[in-house]
Amino acid sequence: MAPLNIINGPKPSPVAINMAILTIISHEPDTFIAAFAGSIIFVVSAIDFAIWARISLFAASMIVGLTCSEFFAQLLSKLSDKLFGLALDVPSGVGAVVGAAAAVRLLMYLSIKPKKAGSVFDRHFRKGEK
Template sequence: MALSTIISQDPDTFIAAFAGSIIFVVSAIDFAVWARLLLFAASMIVGLICSEFCAQVLSQLSHKLLGLVLNVPSGVGAVISAAVAVRLLMYLTTRPKKVGSIFDHRFSKGEK
């Protein structure tokens, strides 16, 4: 709670970003401990920074898709953005056995 006053975030947003980061760390058992700690920190930072944006996107999606007018709190946006951010980055940089990474496929077309 003391860190949330230093960072000037709402306590619920800070706790939600922490929870989203914990969700990531618990599910990422295929990484070393030091890598999980670094990814935890990145997930926490993204959760804090993108909480308002993600909450607004969720509000708009609920209105467009379901016809519901919802005011999604920033804490929900923090959980979603913290849990999804690093997973999305990991998805973009993984190398499947035969296909390769999305980045490799895009940038290596000219090279043979």
């Protein structure tokens, strides 16, 4: 396997660059900063990965934080109401922090293969296969 060369690697397509720019500018600055902070929290806690993997996971975490900020804000509002009886209006920035820090880690947890049982995905989607 050839080593990954980030500097001289394949160049991103103009479509990917435009999508990244639109994703960034379509959100409020506080949501962007919060997703960045959540991504930093995730990358700092992901010390068991190589640097190139951390860079990729940072980008994925940032994208998840930006795109799912409203979902996580609503989820936190509902949880605070159900668990504590507090009717809170959680801002999208808080949802971005939680989404960026937790979503990629949750997906990684679900895809881990324990020694005997397989991953959570394997257990639910491959019931007939052995």
